[in-house]
Amino acid sequence: MKVTVVGAGAVGASCAEYIAMKNFASEVVLLDIKEGYAEGKAMDLMQTASLNGFDTKITGSTNDYGKTANSDIAVITSGIPRKPGMTREELIGINAGIVKTVATSLLEHSPNVTIIVVSNPMDTMTYLVHKATGLPKNRIIGMGGALDSARFKYRLAQALEAPISDVDGMVIGGHSDKGMVPLIGHATRNSVKVSEFLSEEKMNWVVEETKVGGATLTGLLGTSAWYAPGAAVSSLVQAIACDQKKMFPCSSLLEGEYGLNDICIGVPVILGKNGIEKIVEIELSDAEKAKMQESAEGVKKTNGLLEV
Numbered sequence: 583m584k585v586t587v588v589g590a591g592a593v594g595a596s597c598a599e600y601i602a603m604k605n606f607a608s609e610v611v612l613l614d615i616k617e618g619y620a621e622g623k624a625m626d627l628m629q630t631a632s633l634n635g636f637d638t639k640i641t642g643s644t645n646d647y648g649k650t651a652n653s654d655i656a657v658i659t660s661g662i663p664r665k666p667g668m669t670r671e672e673l674i675g676i677n678a679g680i681v682k683t684v685a686t687s688l689l690e691h692s693p694n695v696t697i698i699v700v701s702n703p704m705d706t707m708t709y710l711v712h713k714a715t716g717l718p719k720n721r722i723i724g725m726g727g728a729l730d731s732a733r734f735k736y737r738l739a740q741a742l743e744a745p746i747s748d749v750d751g752m753v754i755g756g757h758s759d760k761g762m763v764p765l766i767g768h769a770t771r772n773s774v775k776v777s778e779f780l781s782e783e784k785m786n787w788v789v790e791e792t793k794v795g796g797a798t799l800t801g802l803l804g805t806s807a808w809y810a811p812g813a814a815v816s817s818l819v820q821a822i823a824c825d826q827k828k829m830f831p832c833s834s835l836l837e838g839e840y841g842l843n844d845i846c847i848g849v850p851v852i853l854g855k856n857g858i859e860k861i862v863e864i865e866l867s868d869a870e871k872a873k874m875q876e877s878a879e880g881v882k883k884t885n886g887l888l889e890v
């Protein structure tokens with residue numbers, strides 16, 4: 583199993599590290615446009631192998647896609663991250679050109695690749711990869727909901743004063759400060775709805791903190807987060823590589839599901855060896871449906887800025 587990670591910056595390197603630590607891939611190729619940068623990160627990570635007990639080979643490449651040839655899975659993290667006070671949507675001007683070039687270069691060398699898009703604004707970048715490559719929809723996956731759901735569970739556990747392993751919950755919709763739809767009505771603590779434990783006020787706090795999870799970290803760090811994003815990507819890669827049939831909310835091209843068309847947005851999907859093997863349509867309340875609709879309008883507005 584060969585995995586390429588484009589962009590050896592904060593998220594790309596974290597993602598490569600978690601993939602290697604989970605020890606399911608034979609090779610991870612890290613590629614970056616900055617001379618020597620990916621080679622340096624790959625060498626540094628390889629020097630953790632004997633300490634951390636993995637056999638995955640990590641190779642660095644300065645923009646040489648020959649080294650990525652015949653990758654099974656590729657992750658696109660190349661592009662700029664936001665700074666405090668910015669929205670993800672503001673990154674479109676620079677990131678769209680980078681993501682389009684990277685996706686086509688990947689495909690030239692790996693015709694059977696499944697692509698995971700991370701660069702922001704992620705739902706629009708995922709849509710752009712569809713338009714630019716024409717790959718079947720099961721082989722293009724946007725990562726956002728897996729991360730947002732991990733943040734949701736973190737906030738739920740805080741509010742419940744419970745261990746995170748007791749908590750389950752999911753965030754669907756667009757990966758944006760306003761567009762996320764944390765499904766608080768479906769969230770549980772050991773199969774019991776969290777509304778049995780939490781006041782309306784506490785549940786609203788969980789939802790609002792989840793939606794601005796990325797912005798909160800950007801404010802603290804001066805750039806956007808990387809550990810949880812890297813871990814979330816590695817979980818998606820593992821689900822595909824190991825044919826786990828696991829369910830994650832991912833940005834997927836919709837053709838009528840959830841009443842939406844011609845848009846990539848976060849919905850629950852089953853991930854296995856064929857990438858997105860199924861889009862799962864769950865029953866939403868009228869309020870959740872309205873939020874999903876509003877979120878889709880936001881994503882479509884950003885998609886409208888693309889030149890495709």
Ligand SMILES: NC(=O)c1ccc[n+]([C@@H]2O[C@H](COP(=O)([O-])OP(=O)(O)OC[C@H]3O[C@@H](n4cnc5c(N)ncnc54)[C@H](O)[C@@H]3O)[C@@H](O)[C@H]2O)c1
Binds near residue numbers: 700
């Ligand atoms: N979807 C998500 O949940 C999620 C989570 C975190 C970050 N992100 C996004 O991921 C992206 C990367 O974030 P980061 O913190 O790693 O940024 P970073 O600046 O640390 O790393 C980005 C890397 O991309 C490289 N790059 C730029 N153009 C390239 C090209 N054409 N080919 C190859 N490499 C190129 C840069 O040299 C840099 O090393 C940002 O757009 C950020 O907003 C998304």
Ligand SMILES: O=C(O)C[C@H](O)C(=O)O
Binds near residue numbers: 664796797806811
């Ligand atoms: O917040 C960001 O800009 C990066 C990423 O989308 C995140 O949610 O951490």
